Amino acid sequence: MAKNLAPDSTRRSEKSRRAIYDAALALVGEVGYPKTTIEGIAARAGVGKQTIYRWWSSKAEVLMEAFLDLGEQVNRDVGQEPYVIPDTGDLAADLKAVLRATVDELKDPRFEVPSRALAAEGVVNEQLGRQFVAKLLEPSLQLYVERLRSAQAAGDVRPDVDPRIALExxxxxxxxxxxxxxxxxxxxxxxxxxxYALHGIAPR
Amino acid sequence: MAKNLAPDSTRRSEKSRRAIYDAALALVGEVGYPKTTIEGIAARAGVGKQTIYRWWSSKAEVLMEAFLDLGEQVNRDVGQEPYVIPDTGDLAADLKAVLRATVDELKDPRFEVPSRALAAEGVVNEQLGRQFVAKLLEPSLQLYVERLRSAQAAGDVRPDVDPRIALExxxxxxxxxxxxxxxxxxxxxxxxxxxYALHGIAPR
Structure with a gap:
């Protein structure tokens, strides 16, 4: 359905959803993960607690989705299509382009403050850490795996290299x-x- | 002065110092950095607050020194001389040996729990993060810089490589x-x- 044809209820939902994402990210950046609550997010977003529980079952879930949404926005703002690594045939150029965009994203305060709060909690909270990896980190790393596999097919990366380790x-x-x-x-x-990663630090 | 000739007061000090380190590491692992206090460390170590303030000016300082001390202990237990990277002339073997010992250290629960608490706080507390890097992380990274410089002198690493980046x-x-x-x-x-780092992932 085209956005401008969405019924009022869908538009209202979209607005609430965005308000909830914004509130969750702002709150976690200000008070940290342990003190962020569904109640606090609801109050800040100006919606009822039940509205949040209708869509998500925990604060971790709200935050993960808020981050996915933020990542898309920030990526677009820095001129990169989200969730894509270019394949121009020039592996070095493609990797450099994506990593430059990542540097810009990491320096964006919209992204930096809430990301640090979530990452810090993941260091001491193994369950959240593993959720963070499964939902946010690993899917983006798999894009590098795919790009490196395509480079292996093109003969630009040695066939015995494990792409999942190489990207690191x-x-x-x-x-x-x-x-x-x-x-x-x-x-x-x-x-x-x-x-250095492509050519190694030892003499050729 | 040999340990068994130390006067009573020195032996008492050494014992207090060790008790304070142990208490600081245990406490930060249990309650996290923000809730760790000098009072809490003193109570757990069975010493007066003033004993701690005589030697250190903040909980961050106590913790940094407790970690340095722990790192020495754990390294010795896994059979590695602390603060040394071997130089046998075989760069790959030397780096692998040190990294294997680091893997063992990271998996040691004595080290893991308090280290995670301090690292997590460093992610959201830039001042502590930078202190942590300056006192604990960077000195250990500089050992790799020295080893890589020696490898450059031996012709095992390209002369145009920046060792401080290469070690990463x-x-x-x-x-x-x-x-x-x-x-x-x-x-x-x-x-x-x-x-991969020495030889690169591209075909030679």
Whole structure:
């Protein structure tokens, strides 16, 4: 159904859904995951608790979906199609383009504050950590797996390389610098990671 | 001065210091960083608050030193000299040995529970995160920098490679899997990271 033909009830639902996402992300960024409650999200979004429970069964579920939605928005704003890694035939260029967009996203305050709150809780709360990985992190890593498999088919990556491990050579350094404040992040930095990962640090 | 010749007051101090470290690590693992207080550490260690303030000015300082001390203990127990990376002339073997020991350390519950509590707080508390990096993480990363510089001198790493970035190709994937529960960690896994980082994933 085209958006402009949506009945009033659907439009109202969409508006509530967006208000709930915004409230959940703002709240978790301000008070942290443990103190974020369905009641608090409902109050901030100006909806009844029952409206939230009609769609989601826990605060973790609301937050995961709010993040998926935010990721789509932020990606679009930085000029990247969400959930796609380009395949131009130039592996290095494609990986560098996606990682540059990720750097921009990680520096976007809309994304940074709530993401840190959720990531921090995931470090000490194994159940939430694994949910976060299954719903948010792993699906985005699988895009790299697919791109690396296509590169293997094209002869640009060795056939004996495990793509799920290989992607970590450029994704994890960026993640660690961001998560732990262990170093500055920039386009130049992620370009370097891609070059080292593809060609190795030993002489050829 | 040999330990068995230490005067009573020094022995008492050493005992208090160890009790304070143990209490700080246990407490932060149980209640998290924000709820850990100097008062709580003192009570659990069975010492007066003033004893702690005589040696340290904040709970962050007590915890950092407790971790340094724990790292030394755990490293010794897994058979590794703390704060040293071997230089046998075989770069791959040396890196693999250190990373295997790190895997064992990360899986040690004495280390895991308090480390997660401190790391989680560092994700949302930039000041603590940067202190954690400066006092605990960066000094251990600098050991890899030195080993890679020595490998450059031996012709085993390309001269144009930045060692501070290169080390992240094998250190950060392990860190991310551990921090975020994004994958299993094992000796085989870290061996693979070293091989990929040295030789690259593109065909030679």
């Amino acid at each position: 050579l450029f994704v994890s350094p960026l993640a660690q610098r961001w998560l732990q404040y262990s170093g500055p992040i920039s386009h130049e930095y992620t370009d370097t990671l891609v070059d | 190709l094998f250190v950060s994937p392990l860190a991310q899997r551990w921090l975020q529960y994004s994958g299993p960690i094992s000796h085989e896994y870290t061996d693979t990271l070293v091989d």
